[in-house]
Amino acid sequence: MKTERYGVLQYFILLTSFLLVSCQSNSKRLPEHVIDKKIPTLAVLEFNDKSQCRWRWNVGEGIRDTLIDELVQSQRYKVVTRFDIDAVISELQIQQNQLFRKEGKSDLGRLNNVQYLLKGSVTDFAYVASTGLTAFFSKIGFSGRSHMAIVTVTLYIIEVETGEIITSKQVEGKAYASSLDVKGSNDNVGFGSGSFYRTPLGKACKKLMAEALDEINLVIANQKWSPRIVRIVENNRVLVSGGEDRGLIAGMIYEGYYAGETLIDPETGDVLGQTEGYLAGQIELVEIKEKFSYAKIVQGQFEPGQSLRQMLPVSKK
Numbered sequence: 001m002k003t004e005r006y007g008v009l010q011y012f013i014l015l016t017s018f019l020l021v022s023c024q025s026n027s028k029r030l031p032e033h034v035i036d037k038k039i040p041t042l043a044v045l046e047f048n049d050k051s052q053c054r055w056r057w058n059v060g061e062g063i064r065d066t067l068i069d070e071l072v073q074s075q076r077y078k079v080v081t082r083f084d085i086d087a088v089i090s091e092l093q094i095q096q097n098q099l100f101r102k103e104g105k106s107d108l109g110r111l112n113n114v115q116y117l118l119k120g121s122v123t124d125f126a127y128v129a130s131t132g133l134t135a136f137f138s139k140i141g142f143s144g145r146s147h148m149a150i151v152t153v154t155l156y157i158i159e160v161e162t163g164e165i166i167t168s169k170q171v172e173g174k175a176y177a178s179s180l181d182v183k184g185s186n187d188n189v190g191f192g193s194g195s196f197y198r199t200p201l202g203k204a205c206k207k208l209m210a211e212a213l214d215e216i217n218l219v220i221a222n223q224k225w226s227p228r229i230v231r232i233v234e235n236n237r238v239l240v241s242g243g244e245d246r247g248l249i250a251g252m253i254y255e256g257y258y259a260g261e262t263l264i265d266p267e268t269g270d271v272l273g274q275t276e277g278y279l280a281g282q283i284e285l286v287e288i289k290e291k292f293s294y295a296k297i298v299q300g301q302f303e304p305g306q307s308l309r310q311m312l313p314v315s316k317k
Contacts, residue, residue: 028244028245028290029244029245029247030075030245030246030247031075033076034074034075034076035245035246035247036224036225036246037076037221037222037223037224037225038221038223038224038225039075039076039077039078039221039225040077040078040115040116040220040221040223041077041078041080041112041113041114041115041116042071042077042078042079042080042114042115042116042117042118042220043079043080043081043082043114043116043117043118044064044067044068044071044079044082044117044118044119045082045117045118045119046060046064046119047060047061047063047064047067047119047120047121047122047153048060048120048121048122049061049121049122049125050121050122050123051122051123051124051125051126053125053126057191058191059122059125059191060120060121060122062191062192063120063122063151063153063205063208064120065192066192066205066209067118067120067209067212067213070209070212070213071213071216074213074217076217076221077221078112080112080114082114088111091106092106092108096108113160114160115159115160115161115220116157116158116159116160116220117157117158117160118155118156118157118158118216119155119156119158120153120154120155120156121153121154122151122152122153123152123153123154123170124150124151124152124172125150125151125152125201126149126150127147127148127149127150127177127200127201128147128148128150129147129148147176147177147178147200148174148175148176148177148200149174149175149176149177149199149200149201149203149204150172150173150174150204151172151173151174151201151204151205151208152170152171152172152173152208153170153171153172153208153212154168154169154170154171155167155168155169155170155171155212155215155216156168157216157219157220166219166220167215167219169215171208171211171212171215172208172211173203173204173205173206173207173208173209173210173211174204174207175200175201175203175204175207176200177200177201225242225246226307226308226309226310227240227241227242227246227248227254227293227307227308228240228241228305228306228307228308229256229302229303229304229305229306229308230292230304231304232302232303232304233294236296236297237286237294237295237296237297238283238294238295238297238302239292239293239294239295240254240283240285240292240293240294240295240308241291241292242291242292242293243288243289243290243291243292243293244288244289244290244291245290245291248285248288248293249285249288250285250286250287250288251284251285252284252285252310253282253283253284253285253298253310253311254282254283254284254285254295254308254309254310254311255279255280255281255282255308255309255311256279256280256281256282256283256300256302256306256307256308257277257278257279257280257306257307257308257309258277258278258279258280258306259274259277259305259306259307260274260275260276260277260278261274261275262274263275277307279300280300280301280302280303280306281297281298281299281300281301281302282297282298282299282300282311283295283296283297283298283302283308284296284298
């Protein structure tokens with residue numbers, strides 16, 4: 001009996017250890033919806049409030065902060081601050097003072113450059129009377145949903161390199177509400193709190209955030225990622241960007257390409273695209289780290305910055 005109990009206990013310990021190791025290894029890997037996508041750097045600017053909200057909330061700030069949280073949680077963006085940039089720069093400058101110890105100093109020249117700016121305007125944040133069948137059934141007593149909570153925001157995405165607004169999109173969230181919801185006071189409810197998201201306006205905000213995130217993803221977070229040559233190392237090997245985080249596996253074969261020529265419109269100066277690059281050679285991944293990998297050169301010559309394309313195995317008929 002004691003032997004059986006010991007066996008069960010040992011099995012439980014081994015199973016727990018396996019699960020812990022699995023969780024730790026998987027934590028390095030990006031989510032599946034991100035793993036093959038580029039991760040752009042984005043700064044969220046001010047959201048103007050044009051809704052004339054009748055409650056004490058700062059709606060523009062609340063929508064902006066909630067959207068920042070959604071963007072960070074999605075893991076599809078590097079979201080940087082521009083509101084507190086002066087404080088960040090001040091701290092970096094203070095650390096260079098000789099009065100501070102050299103250990104633990106942050107390196108200069110490491111602040112992230114932003115590729116895109118996101119700003120918006122809140123145009124609706126209110127309850128409106130229902131129309132159509134919903135209003136009809138409410139009047140005759142078959143429905144308590146006499147109103148609709150509506151939250152509307154116009155999003156603007158700006159490409160920093162060109163200064164061009166690359167998209168302007170109105171997104172909206174709606175949720176049914178009763179007359180009690182409309183008459184009730186929200187003075188004791190904080191914007192973004194758990195209580196807030198149980199209100200019709202909070203539910204409408206949730207739907208708005210989902211639509212906003214889908215739109216932003218579609219415009220700037222849908223570009224395909226591929227590894228690149230980072231450095232040439234000794235023994236006929238190269239160091240490649242991407243590792244366990246990108247799901248790379250030892251034995252994968254990649255072809256390296258020299259970059260094509262960038263085509264510029266002679267009249268406007270706009271970038272029209274790029275000519276097809278030409279083949280540099282072939283590599284095989286041999287050692288995978290968390291965010292980079294080592295590969296051996298199978299054939300050809302390589303240089304830092306070259307893009308890589310995975311060679312898929314040829315199916316045998």
